[in-house]
Amino acid sequence: MSGTRGTASSRGRLSTMVRSWPTVLITVLLLALAVPAGMLIAPALSGPGLPTAEPAHTPAWQLVPERLSVPQGIDPLSTAAPVPVPASVAARLDPVLKTDGGGTFTAVVQDAATGKVLYDRDGAADRIPASNMKLLTAVAALRGIGPEERFSTKVVTGPGTATPGATGAATSVVLVGGGDVLLGAGDSAESKVLGHAGLATLAKQTVDSLRKGGFKGEVQVLVDDSLFTGPALNPAWSPDDVAAGETAPLFPLALNSARFDPADTTAPRPQDSAIAAGEAFAAGLKAAGAAAGLTVAPAVVRLDGKPTADAKVLGQVQSATVSQQVDLMLQTSDNYLAETLGRMTAAAGGQPATYESAKAAVLGQLAGLGIPTDGMLAADVSGLALANQVSARQFSEVVRAITNGKDTRLRAALAGFPVAGLTGTLGDRYIDESTAEGAGLVRAKTGTLNTVIALSGYVVDADGRLLVFSFIGNGLTPGAQGNKPALDTAATALAGCGCS
Numbered sequence: 001m002s003g004t005r006g007t008a009s010s011r012g013r014l015s016t017m018v019r020s021w022p023t024v025l026i027t028v029l030l031l032a033l034a035v036p037a038g039m040l041i042a043p044a045l046s047g048p049g050l051p052t053a054e055p056a057h058t059p060a061w062q063l064v065p066e067r068l069s070v071p072q073g074i075d076p077l078s079t080a081a082p083v084p085v086p087a088s089v090a091a092r093l094d095p096v097l098k099t100d101g102g103g104t105f106t107a108v109v110q111d112a113a114t115g116k117v118l119y120d121r122d123g124a125a126d127r128i129p130a131s132n133m134k135l136l137t138a139v140a141a142l143r144g145i146g147p148e149e150r151f152s153t154k155v156v157t158g159p160g161t162a163t164p165g166a167t168g169a170a171t172s173v174v175l176v177g178g179g180d181v182l183l184g185a186g187d188s189a190e191s192k193v194l195g196h197a198g199l200a201t202l203a204k205q206t207v208d209s210l211r212k213g214g215f216k217g218e219v220q221v222l223v224d225d226s227l228f229t230g231p232a233l234n235p236a237w238s239p240d241d242v243a244a245g246e247t248a249p250l251f252p253l254a255l256n257s258a259r260f261d262p263a264d265t266t267a268p269r270p271q272d273s274a275i276a277a278g279e280a281f282a283a284g285l286k287a288a289g290a291a292a293g294l295t296v297a298p299a300v301v302r303l304d305g306k307p308t309a310d311a312k313v314l315g316q317v318q319s320a321t322v323s324q325q326v327d328l329m330l331q332t333s334d335n336y337l338a339e340t341l342g343r344m345t346a347a348a349g350g351q352p353a354t355y356e357s358a359k360a361a362v363l364g365q366l367a368g369l370g371i372p373t374d375g376m377l378a379a380d381v382s383g384l385a386l387a388n389q390v391s392a393r394q395f396s397e398v399v400r401a402i403t404n405g406k407d408t409r410l411r412a413a414l415a416g417f418p419v420a421g422l423t424g425t426l427g428d429r430y431i432d433e434s435t436a437e438g439a440g441l442v443r444a445k446t447g448t449l450n451t452v453i454a455l456s457g458y459v460v461d462a463d464g465r466l467l468v469f470s471f472i473g474n475g476l477t478p479g480a481q482g483n484k485p486a487l488d489t490a491a492t493a494l495a496g497c498g499c500s
Contacts, residue, residue: 081464082500083111089119092493097121100482103451103475108392109494112404112458112466115397119469123396126375126389127472130447131333132454133383133390135398137342138326138413140365140381144345147323147412151179151344153197153253155206155281156311158222158303170297172220173206173314174307175281177227177253177274179344180319181337182328185255185280188317193324194262197317199255199277203284205315207292216293221282222303225274227252228343230354236385245269246384247335250343252353253277258336269336275300323412330416330445331424335382342381355380369407371397383447395456395470403458403468417443417457420491429488438492444469448484451476455487462498469494 089109097105108123110116117123158172184195210219232249233242242248245268248258254273256262270276278300286296319325322341329337342358345365351357359378367373376394379387402410418424421431421439425446430439444457456470471487 077460077466078464079113083114083116083465084118084461084463084467084497084499086118088499089494089497092497092499093119093490096486096489096493097471098486099473099476100480100486101477103473103477103483105471105473105486106392107469107471107490108396109467109469110396110400112400112468115400117393118467120393123393123470124375124391126377126391127454127474128386128449128452129383129388129390129395129472130449130452130454131335131383132395132445132447132456132470132472133378133381133388134329134333134338135395135402135413135445135456136362136366136378136390137338137345137381138330138416139369139398139401139410140345140362141322141326141341142409142412143365143369143407144361145322145341145348147321147326147409149322149348151319152316153178153180153183153199153202153319154316155202155314156307157314158220158307158311170218170220171210171215172222173210173285174222174224174303174311175202175253175278176224176307177251177277179227179252179340179347180317181252181254181257181273181340182319182325183253183255183277183280183317185284193320193328194256196320196324199281199317200284200288202315202317203281204288205317206285207288207294209312209314210289210294211292218295218297219285219289220297221278221285221300223253223274223278223300224303224307225251225253226303226306227347228353230352230356234339234355234380234385236379236387238384238386241384243268247339247382248273250336250339250355252340252343254336255280257334265332275302326413327416330413331418333425333446335384338382339380366398369401369405371401384449386449386452392456392470392472395454395472396468399456399458399468399470403466414443417445419443420488429484430492432485434485435488435492438488438495441495442488442491444491447472450478453483453487455491457491459491459495461494462496463500467494467497 097107099105106122106125106127107119109119111118154176156174156176158174180197182194184198186198186200188198188201189195228250245266248269249271251274255277258269258273282296282300342362343353346357346361347353349361358381362381363373363378377389379385402413418426420426420442430436442459444455447454453473453476458468460466471490473483476483
């Protein structure tokens with residue numbers, strides 16, 4: 001039986017193999033055909049002509065540089081550039097420097113390097129300068145305070161301070177104004193000028209100091225604004241200008257240069273910026289102190305007197321530098337900031353920080369710089385007062401001191417001059433056919449009152465010569481549309497002057 005089963009099994013296996021031969025042959029045939037076919041198809045899938053053995057090439061511009069490039073910049077002005085001929089300058093300016101209606105223009109143009117007067121139309125006549133007055137304040141602040149100085153706003157322990165570790169007691173802290181009127185309500189923004197020092201940051205520092213001292217309970221916020229003395233408003237200012245928000249009572253601390261909204265520069269301002277700042281600090285203290293067991297008394301009041309000599313500092317924030325504040329003042333023509341810098345210049349010289357001392361400090365710094373002040377009258381240091389009297393020649397000398405003078409601290413003001421058609425109060429000018437060629441070239445401080453217009457600054461002419469100038473219009477017809485374009489066209493003419 002077993003032999004029969006073995007024979008039958010062998011025959012079955014043989015039969016199966018015979019039946020499978022066609023399948024095997026077909027498989028071998030397909031493999032043989034697939035190899036050359038794949039070789040033909042592969043180039044179509046990988047792209048024609050692409051090398052397979054070489055690594056991918058990285059463009060040079062995507063590689064990490066082996067060394068830094070040579071810095072590119074504007075070459076210094078050449079002293080060999082020709083000085084304009086006065087008659088040629090007059091030929092350019094006389095036809096365009098005309099008032100629209102009543103009034104007159106005075107003007108001076110000087111070569112910045114030598115001081116040579118290239119154009120003079122009643123340049124020695126005293127004039128109402130409007131906000132060109134801020135150029136004088138800028139120079140005084142940079143000299144009298146220093147371009148890198150900062151103003152501190154701090155919080156110290158107040159009268160009736162509770163014993164450390166006391167719980168459920170009450171204490172007071174004093175917010176001390178140090179001249180920073182550009183405070184922000186939020187955290188300090190160190191990359192900015194407005195809001196560089198933030199009251200929320202100061203509040204957090206204060207809470208941290210109180211917490212480390214073990215205090216829990218109610219905190220009363222007091223404000224010390226005693227740095228500025230005398231009247232907060234200059235009597236030379238029109239009450240209408242104050243009501244319109246052109247300025248406000250001066251205090252040594254304020255939010256947003258004494259504005260409710262820094263973006264709204266035409267709205268009325270707070271009439272007590274010190275208390276407004278104190279209230280913003282109290283709000284920050286309440287928010288930061290809740291988790292530490294602190295509460296804040298609802299009323300913010302002025303400190304009677306000054307903090308004691310042994311008052312402990314609980315927190316402190318620093319303003320932007322004086323040079324940065326000067327630039328902001330010139331760019332935006334901020335009256336409140338200008339008056340503050342004037343008072344701080346007086347304080348830096350050991351004088352009371354009053355509006356009278358501010359005026360004296362500005363004139364004193366100009367005299368120390370060698371600027372003739374004969375006939376100059378300062379009724380304020382922002383230019384809002386109509387009683388100010390400064391000549392175009394005096395302004396051109398101030399601009400020349402900034403661009404070329406021996407006191408290099410004044411160079412810090414150069415960035416503050418508005419650039420025609422681009423920045424600050426010149427951002428929306430130099431955009432029509434008669435002035436467009438001056439866009440980006442003319443750099444000047446503006447000034448505008450009802451019957452007054454002024455423009456003082458500097459420009460490099462077509463030959464590469466640096467010129468300084470001052471144009472002032474007084475007694476102008478209110479609302480006349482042609483006076484600003486006249487000054488802008490005159491400055492544009494200087495920029496295009498190949499007047500040698």
